[in-house]
Amino acid sequence: MEAYQKVYNYLEDIGIPYEIVEHPAVFTTEEADKYIEGKEGVPTKTLFLCNRKKSRYYLVIMDDRKSLDMKKLGDILDEKGMKFGSSEKLMEKLSLSPGVVSIFGFLNNDSHDINICVDREMLKDKIVTFHPNDNTKTIFISTDDMFKFLDSLNYKYEIIDL
Template identity: 25%
Template structure:
């Protein structure tokens, strides 16, 4: 059975990555409230069903994409149950077709491994190499469910606070598309 802890409103006692620590430090600095759970390692959206039930929200799907030359990078946030189409994404932005970025770049640029891609990686993108792109459908959700930068920590935050407070603090202006 997939383990999901009780709900916490405070940061973990011990951090398992630099990104996870920066995430909770930034949320505290911005006074952004959250609810979080600790879990068994969750990699797929199917793993998130129990997490969604516990936190009473829907987890977003966060994809790390790049062009063929691996010179342009996109962090795409969409609804968890939505199928990704590279063609539709690229068309919406008016760019050549993209694909999933290699795992090594995900670890290097996002500070996460597969299954833990998160908007909080904007904290590590000091040079603004990554364009953060939101599916319009995510913005209609009251709650934003995502990884805390690990595959064993998940949280819910008000969607408006991610868009207006968090991304503003990181100096990332999100692109909003409909796909």
């Protein structure tokens, strides 16, 4: 089964409606945004990060038009030396490659060993977008359903001000 089909099936199983936009493969948020321009919803970026010791991993979800201040994030989380997690760890933990990172990778992570941080500012929008574990598609779901999805997998999340 294709990775995106697993996402669609899961969303349907838990009663989350979604809309899909198909497009050529994209590897940056700037590229992806071109294909969803004019549609309602906040385009998100989902960043896979770790602390200096690589002992804790984080998925940070924010509006893709915003820049992440790693020092500020480290201060908020009381972590030193925040940096991007390696592509190997990303594959190991979420079965995803760079450019495809989204909350839907949690379907592949039974160990619940990744901390989720959601930027409060993006919650003003009613719709959010992600790749459904495939960078040739962008999925639109409601912000409330993003939390419903995380709750259905028993993931805790922290809402922070980036």
